Amino acid sequence: MLRLRRTKERQDAAAAAAADARGREPEEAGPLLVTRGVERSFDVGGQKLHVLKGIDMELHPRRLVMLRGRSGSGKTTLLNLIGGLDTPTRGEIQFGPYAFHRMSDDERTNVRRKEIGFIFQAYALLPLLSAYENVELSMRMAGVPKAEWKDRVTECLELVGLGKRMHHRPFELSGGEQQRVAIAKAIAHRPRLILADEPTAELDSQMAAQIMKVFRAIIETEQITICMTTHDPTILEVADHVYEMVDGKFI
Numbered sequence: 205m206l207r208l209r210r211t212k213e214r215q216d217a218a219a220a221a222a223a224d225a226r227g228r229e230p231e232e233a234g235p236l237l238v239t240r241g242v243e244r245s246f247d248v249g250g251q252k253l254h255v256l257k258g259i260d261m262e263l264h265p266r267r268l269v270m271l272r273g274r275s276g277s278g279k280t281t282l283l284n285l286i287g288g289l290d291t292p293t294r295g296e297i298q299f300g301p302y303a304f305h306r307m308s309d310d311e312r313t314n315v316r317r318k319e320i321g322f323i324f325q326a327y328a329l330l331p332l333l334s335a336y337e338n339v340e341l342s343m344r345m346a347g348v349p350k351a352e353w354k355d356r357v358t359e360c361l362e363l364v365g366l367g368k369r370m371h372h373r374p375f376e377l378s379g380g381e382q383q384r385v386a387i388a389k390a391i392a393h394r395p396r397l398i399l400a401d402e403p404t405a406e407l408d409s410q411m412a413a414q415i416m417k418v419f420r421a422i423i424e425t426e427q428i429t430i431c432m433t434t435h436d437p438t439i440l441e442v443a444d445h446v447y448e449m450v451d452g453k454f455i
């Protein structure tokens with residue numbers, strides 16, 4: 205009981221610290237991200253391929269939002285636009301104070317480095333670095349002051365349940381554990397938004413359920429929003445909101 209209370213106290217303190225570190229937002233704050241009429245087409249062999257055909261969506265603070273849809277329906281294309289990796293052919297993407305559709309690549313990269321974390325299906329860890337070093341590297345890349353690295357790396361790895369595996373390298377960890385390192389890596393610089401493309405696709409159902417538990421925990425402690433794609437109906441059950449995509453549109 206005491207242990208539980210201590211854990212809860214630590215989580216509350218971490219949540220308060222996360223909010224303070226970014227400037228606390230009022231409870232009733234509006235959406236973190238809004239897209240309006242977003243379209244994306246590609247030129248392929250002289251033909252226009254219309255992939256996104258008018259996407260309106262909202263991501264609210266501290267929500268777990270899922271994009272579901274068949275392969276090729278446009279989920280990854282949309283995630284790339286929300287994350288500022290790509291720009292829409294038409295329409296608007298407003299992320300907090302930033303109008304992504306009007307910003308240059310460099311400006312979007314700056315926002316992305318500070319405010320967004322990415323998680324991929326295949327973990328994307330550096331194989332020769334330990335879990336600790338992988339997370340530390342992401343803080344270095346995000347420009348976090350060196351004095352903060354040690355405490356924050358430890359905190360993030362404990363948060364995902366890998367306090368005892370910090371010095372293991374990826375090949376010494378299970379798939380689920382590697383994905384948890386990837387989560388620690390994605391949150392270490394205190395982004396507001398995490399984007400995850402099929403983060404459970406390589407995992408069995410038990411490991412996938414663990415990842416979803418970790419997502420729920422970091423939404424609380426880190427006060428972040430998560431938007432992820434998935435095909436898995438059992439995973440969809442834990443979403444706060446599901447957008448269903450068919451052929452480049454939400455239905």
Ligand SMILES: Nc1ncnc2c1ncn2[C@@H]1O[C@H](COP(=O)(O)OP(=O)(O)OP(=O)(O)O)[C@@H](O)[C@H]1O
Pocket residue numbers: 246247248253255273274275276277278279280281282
């Ligand atoms: N850079 C690009 N150039 C040309 N076509 C592209 C490009 N990016 C995506 N597409 C096309 O857009 C369509 C949607 O792809 P996208 O990867 O967004 O689908 P998805 O829903 O994420 O699929 P999956 O579930 O298989 O990952 C596909 O037909 C794909 O070939």
